[in-house]
Amino acid sequence: MEVRTRAPGKIIFSGEHAVVHGSTAIAASIDLYTRVALQISSDSENGEGLLKLQLKDMGLEFLWSIRRIREMLPDLSAPLPSQPMACSSESMESIAVLVEEQSIPEAKVGLASGILAFLWLYTSIQGLKPATIVVTSDLPFGAGLGSSASLCVALSGALLALSDVTNLDLSSQGWLTFGESELDLVNMWAFEAEKIIHGKPSGLDNTVSTFGNMIMFKSGKLTCIKSGMPLRMLITNTKVGRNTKALVAGVSERTSRHPDAMNAVFSAVDYISKELSTIIQSPVHDDLSVTKKEEKIEELMEMNQGLLQCMGVSHASIETVLRTTLKYKLSSKLTGAGGGGCVLTFLPALLSGTVVDKVIVELESCGFQCLIAGIGVKGLEICFGGSS
Secondary structure: OEEEEEEEEEEEEEOOOHHHHOOOEEEEEEEEEEEEEEEEOOOOOOOOOEEEEEEHHHOEEEEEEHHHHHHHOOOOOOOOOOOOOOOOHHHHHHHHHHHHOOOOOHHHHHHHHHHHHHHHHHHHHOOOOOEEEEEEEOOOOOOOOOHHHHHHHHHHHHHHHOOOOOOOOOOOOOOEOOOHHHHHHHHHHHHHHHHHHHOOOOOHHHHHHHHEOEEEEEOOEEEEEOOOOOEEEEEEEOOOOOOHHHHHHHHHHHHHHOHHHHHHHHHHHHHHHHHHHHHHHOOOOOHHHHHHHHHHHHHHHHHHHHHHHHHOOOOHHHHHHHHHHHHOOOOEEEEOOOOOOEEEEEOOOOOOHHHHHHHHHHHHOOOOEEEEEEEOOEOOEEEEOOOO
16 A cells, blocks of 8 residues: 655744744745655565665665664564654664664765654654655755655654554545544654754644644744635745854844834734734635735735844845845745745736746846745645555
């Protein structure tokens, strides 16, 4: 039996940085996915019993004999897929040895934590069965679009789909979704895997990827919201790496130097996120009402970007994207940590494709990567066999 899953990436629509200081933020899923194909095989099918992981986009394959995994994890008990638990430090050390034995190319050394998370998820949910797992992704690695969370969600979903704790019709054609309690289970496993990769993740990225649509969050409380209108963004990856921890610390330092001014900034961001949430959820009746709502969304995005500049998290590469899109009367804002990373540009429903093409040509001539994405799509989806 083969199972395939896909889990979306995410953007922060509004409220990044300010959310750390108590403001409301909105995150949304995007129709750029990480896809996982999982086939569990018998020993005879898979030589001497191998666990294979193929990272298709990178042309990398990793192989472990089941015998070697058993040697390194002798205390591995029967899997309990229904009970997500943290990876113990002993297991972490043993799995790290299995990853080190793979001699990952130096240029790809950042993948090690993701492979560690994969091995932990696999052995925790499926135990010591030989299998082949193929991973592909539309999402740029490390650009703040939730690539690691979507990997953890897609893996957790595939592994759980072939366990006895989920209930899906295996004969169904096309993409299926889990029920609410099963999605909760996927989300908990994905969060534990994210901890292996990031240490102390917020849990937001995996929640958006699992459940899809949009999530409003404030002081740790997450609320799912649904868009009443189709939304499209041009996402520009500046390819400039950034240190999220340092950027967050920089905002806190600025706040301690100018508490009143910065608290006013955070308060304004809170209002922007709440207003965006109201606009996005309200129904639309005709093209005119869509256009009016789009104009308000554009203004709020511009205001949010201005406030992010006040926080000191913009960057020369981000300003280049803002100037370029402004020439075409399009509204943009950074998404995520800032200091590089990605920029969102709102694409109104009636915008001509020719204009979009011109903007992309100009941005790509600066060395940036451009992706067009629908916003607020479904979360984790599953299909069996050859259907899709």
